[in-house]
Amino acid sequence: MPSTDPPAVIETWGLTKLYPGGVTALDGLTVDFAPGVTGLVGANGAGKSTLIKILLGLIRPTKGQAKVLGLQTGEKVRSLLGYMPEHDCLPADVTATEFVTHLGRISGLPPTVAKERAAESLRHVGLHEERYRLIGTYSTGMKLVGAPRLLLLDEPTNGLDPAGRTAMLELIARIGTEFGISIVVASHLLGEIERICDHLVAIDGGRLLRADTITSFTQVSQVLAVEVEEGLDRLQAELAARGLAVTSQARTLLVPLGGDDTYDVVRDCVAALSLPLCRLEQRRHQVEELFRDEEGVANA
């Protein structure tokens, strides 16, 4: 990462984790996470949870090292982190205030501060405002109470209904923008990541696929998308006849963009066949292409 950028909140060098039994969860992962909301994406088993647990110091890497907020992973770092495990962890028989206060104390807050911040955190997440928010936002309150500088969220929308999902994503975005807390969101749901993240770190099989800003992932590509109301086959044949390597995808024709004259060729073809053209635009990359290209499978 160039030196002009703000310092990374997480840096890893050659992070490798082998589990007993020969499972390689991480394989020489070297990556920086910029401040802001960063999506950590990858298929199930790509190593997302393992990376988070190493950052928290819950497990040790087999090789390599990691720094969080400029500090070696360990106890000191943990007091500055908020973490939400991917599963529920809510004791049913304790009041939210009592439990969140207790966790604040375990984060090293003095008693009175812990009480204040517990009340505020629960208010921030809107607990009791809406019933559907209860489960999801309750655990969010737990993360906020320790006054963290970085939140690690492992599949935060797991087990939430669509409304809860929306509320959770909105809350994450708010925490990231208004509260000024950096967030790493591990998820395999690319649509959610695209909605809320500034940066994206994609891992696959424990290795770094790509790390960049979300906008660079969705930059315009050198492909034209052409749609017509009817006569898709005839248009495809005509374009191919004029020497363009055209492919079809569902109801769209994809034409590699050679230069401005590609537009002209497409226009001429459509005109020659008198077809009703309804869309002609430069295509944007989608985050999921990353994985599609990697595996050679179109799983759209």
Add this chain to the structure above:
Amino acid sequence: MPDSATSPPAAGVIHDLGYRGYDGPRLGRGQIVRALTWHSFRSSFGIGRGVKGKIIPVLAFVAMCLPAFVNAFAVARGNPRLFGYDVYVPSLRVAVVTIFLAAQAPELVSRDLRNRVLPLYFCRPLRRGDYPLAKYLALTAALLLLIEIPLLILYVGTIASVKSGSAVWDQTKALIPGLGVGLMWAVLMAAIGLVLASLTGRRAYSTGIVAISCVLTFILSLLLIQAEGGTTAMSTGARIAGLFSPFTIMDGVRVWLGGNPQVGLVANPGRYGPLYGLTAVVLLAACLGGLAARYRKVSRS
């Protein structure tokens, strides 16, 4: 509130008060462990829990204190003190400690396993061993209160009725070993209760494991002692028959250290006394080691 998905968040809703971070000093690990210990200590008496969580601790406490009250009252009317400070009411103490342990040790450890809140602890500035240490200290303190408070009631009730200073001193001299025995009970039984309760997150199972282990071993030892001629027998068999249950082991240690062999649960261990002491220490070490090992493993999940 589906509108909030589309409208900007700063719509004047009640929770929109801005987030306050905290830049002040963080408490150290020692104080964090203390906070966890205090929290666990409170919950071992059901404080911070619902009414249901308080029933067993309160009943146990009342049952344990009742004989002390009655006897203290009787002493005030001129009757002698019936219960020794070192043994108190042996069968009652065994029963109440078993029930308390079976109910409250799972309260401290099983529910955290059950609710999977351990990652929330271990992602904070605690070390692996801190969690079981705090739980152990809390349960030891709770048992200590349960066992020692009746002794203190008995003591206060008795000295309130005696006339001379030397009689007060006699009572105090008798009380101190009694408090020591209580401490031994708390230290050992807390370790046994926690290690057994932490085996499973199923509350009912861990209660069962604790209760059955305590009761069965106790019955086994009692039967063996009876088979060897009872608590007054002098045979080797009778002397070592108490080694099969924590309660009788502790009573053996008490007699070995000079306690009255006429009262209590076991036959006088005689020259096997050190064996009782050793067994108690080994048992304690094994339970604490097992507890530490349990949480080394569990924290990875």
